[in-house]
Amino acid sequence: MKKSALFGLVVVVGFVAFGATAFKEAATPYVSFSQARTAPSAVQIKGTLDKRSIRLDSINRTLHFDLVDEGGDRMPVSYAKPEPGNFRQATEVVVVGRYDGHEMQAENVLVKCPSKYQGRGVEHPPYVKIPPHTP
Amino acid sequence: MSVPYQLICGVWMAVVIVASFLFVGPARGFREPEAARILFYHVPVAWLAVLGFLTAMVNAIHYLRTRRIEFDLRSASAAEMGFLFCLLATLTGALFAHVQWGMAWNWDPREVSILVLLLLYGAYFALRSAVEEEERRASLSAAYAILSVPPMIFLVFVLPRIVFSLHPSDTVKSGSMTPDYRVVFLASLVGFTLLYTWIYQLRVRVEVLWRTAKHV
Numbered sequence: 001m002k003k004s005a006l007f008g009l010v011v012v013v014g015f016v017a018f019g020a021t022a023f024k025e026a027a028t029p030y031v032s033f034s035q036a037r038t039a040p041s042a043v044q045i046k047g048t049l050d051k052r053s054i055r056l057d058s059i060n061r062t063l064h065f066d067l068v069d070e071g072g073d074r075m076p077v078s079y080a081k082p083e084p085g086n087f088r089q090a091t092e093v094v095v096v097g098r099y100d101g102h103e104m105q106a107e108n109v110l111v112k113c114p115s116k117y118q119g120r121g122v123e124h125p126p127y128v129k130i131p132p133h134t135p
Numbered sequence: 136m137s138v139p140y141q142l143i144c145g146v147w148m149a150v151v152i153v154a155s156f157l158f159v160g161p162a163r164g165f166r167e168p169e170a171a172r173i174l175f176y177h178v179p180v181a182w183l184a185v186l187g188f189l190t191a192m193v194n195a196i197h198y199l200r201t202r203r204i205e206f207d208l209r210s211a212s213a214a215e216m217g218f219l220f221c222l223l224a225t226l227t228g229a230l231f232a233h234v235q236w237g238m239a240w241n242w243d244p245r246e247v248s249i250l251v252l253l254l255l256y257g258a259y260f261a262l263r264s265a266v267e268e269e270e271r272r273a274s275l276s277a278a279y280a281i282l283s284v285p286p287m288i289f290l291v292f293v294l295p296r297i298v299f300s301l302h303p304s305d306t307v308k309s310g311s312m313t314p315d316y317r318v319v320f321l322a323s324l325v326g327f328t329l330l331y332t333w334i335y336q337l338r339v340r341v342e343v344l345w346r347t348a349k350h351v
Binding site: 046108117 | 159160161162163164165166167168171174235236237238241242243244247248251282285286289293294297298299301302303304305306311312313314315316320
């Protein structure tokens with residue numbers, strides 16, 4: 001009984017470890033910047049938002065910013081929709097879009113949620129929202 | 136006279152729901168600060184999914200030890216509850232993501248892992264419905280309910296932490312909530328757990344009655 005139980009445990013742990021490593025790659029939709037540059041279709045990239053790079057093109061109503069990955073690679077992004085309410089406080093940002101030869105044309109900009117819930121007794125920063133553009 | 140816990144549960148949940156809207160303030164740093172309150176529903180249902188799957192495993196072990204069919208019925212009921220709350224966690228999560236990330240489903244690792252979890256336990260019910268003979272069904276599904284737990288733990292607790300995810304993983308830690316959020320969050324966990332206990336007991340009773348009715 002004891003030997004077989006131990007064997008069973010080893011088998012289970014082995015399978016879990018195998019499953020974990022095999023599954024890790026498949027479970028994430030985010031690709032690297034270099035993959036995004038050559039991808040034929042829309043992809044998702046993630047990176048740290050370079051806050052100094054945020055620029056608002058008020059004529060075209062487009063938001064421009066750079067994402068930086070762990071290796072220091074930089075990806076310029078342009079986004080033609082209203083700026084998300086918490087964008088200026090964001091650190092980790094996901095961009096869904098396609099690369100047009102020099103920048104990512106974002107269809108969606110997803111901002112990582114804060115892990116802290118700060119409710120009463122915390123001051124909220126004023127949100128500057130751009131009005132949705134009319135075609 | 137003692138008060139039945141069902142009554143306490145009802146009143147408790149009502150207070151939690153009202154407090155989550157009236158007592159708790161909007162959360163700073165969210166895309167929609169007012170909508171961060173879904174935390175009080177999303178996290179407890181996810182917890183109940185895990186509780187359901189663990190209860191299913193414990194009863195499955197009891198079944199294999201004693202071979203009493205009652206434990207099989209308990210195990211199946213708990214797995215059903217786990218599946219139901221897992222589905223609710225997925226739906227509230229998609230709603231949460233739609234409001235806070237800007238996309239209901241973007242195949243974030245957290246979304247992939249809960250989908251795989253639903254498939255894992257979906258297969259459990261397929262297995263149950265495929266085996267006619269009661270004892271054989273009970274032992275096969277007991278084995279499945281036990282073996283599903285390590286992958287369940289991996290999908291819920293490990294995977295989203297070892298890859299990049301938009302989903303925060305350290306919310307349930309001391310100091311990550313202001314008192315209004317913490318109090319209502321803990322109260323909600325307690326309330327939902329009471330609700331789970333209640334539904335689970337009803338579900339087991341129904342299963343036992345059904346089986347008795349079939350054998351009469």
